Amino acid sequence: xxxxxxxxxxxxxxxxTATGKFKRSQSHMNHILTSKxxxxxxxxxxxxxxxxxxxAAIKKLLPYA
Numbered sequence: 001x002x003x004x005x006x007x008x009x010x011x012x013x014x015x016x017t018a019t020g021k022f023k024r025s026q027s028h029m030n031h032i033l034t035s036k037x038x039x040x041x042x043x044x045x046x047x048x049x050x051x052x053x054x055x056a057a058i059k060k061l062l063p064y065a
Contacts, residue, residue, distance in 0.1 A: 007061035014050065014058055016065040022050040022058050 014022045026044045033041060050058060059065075 004063040006064060010058060010061040011065070014062065014065070016062070017049070022055060022062075022065075023047045024050050 014024055017023055025047055028036070029041065029044045036044075
């Protein structure tokens with residue numbers, strides 16, 4: 001059986017937690033930051049757990065994660 005390829009775009013965006021779930025960062029933190037409040041930018045820095053509906057799809061993209 002050949003090795004499976006990792007989707008490199010997904011590998012840069014998702015990391016696996018110790019319990020097997022995937023965490024992701026939030027959007028809206030790349031540009032036009034001057035118009036966003038400090039509180040909003042601070043809350044956007046936090047990582048989120050990926051929703052259960054999407055876990056299976058990301059598992060296929062990251063077979064060795």
